[in-house]
Amino acid sequence: MTIRIAEKRDFEAIKKLIKAHATFEKASALSDDNLNRLNNYIFNTDIVECLVVELNNEIVGYTTFMKQFSTWNANYYIYLDCLYLNEKTRGKGIGTQIMEKIRKYAKSINCSExxxxxxxxxxxxxxxxxxxxxxxxxxxRFIWKI
Incomplete structure (x- = not known):
């Protein structure tokens, strides 16, 4: 099992996991437009980070996160937007490993939490x-559509 930075070749597998994640959370699946924008943000900007979990040459999980600022803490933090593992990989310690990677990343860029x-x-x-x-x-949590 490997936890690594997502590569463009992973995006088809990531899309399937995102759709499964949306179903699991009782949310609407992303439109093709949104998925195309997400692809751009992950691979062509430094706005969002994406890690994947690869097991036996199959992408079985993903996480997305980004650096944000807290007024109250007067410091940066990492906002973990999504973390999803397919059902057969849950409960095996992979989530803990992912969180530890994100924690180390946060610490390396001086985030407080x-x-x-x-x-x-x-x-x-x-x-x-x-x-x-x-x-x-x-x-x-409120959502105000613009």
Whole structure:
């Protein structure tokens, strides 16, 4: 098993995982337009980082994250946008390895913390994050379409 920076050749597999992730989170799948923009952001900008998990020459997971700024902490942090492993790879310690890679990356660019969210119905993820030692904060998330 390898956790590595995504390469352009991985994007078809990443798209399948994104669609499975959307289904898992009871969300709408990304449109082709959105997927094309995501492809551009991942591979042609420094806005978003993407790691993939490769097992036996198959991409079985991905994560996307980016550097952001916290007014309250007056410091940068990493926002973990997505973390998804296909069902057959969950519970094998891969998520912990991914989080450790992101933690090391955050530390290397002087970020003070990592933040993320997960749906309240995703009890396994919540338990996993608590096991890592992460604290949770209850807030309402709003989306204002422009």
């Amino acid at each position: 990592i933040q993320w969210q997960t749906p309240d119905f995703n009890k396994k993820a919540i338990d996993f994050y608590k096991k890592l030692g992460a604290d949770s904060k209850t807030k309402e």
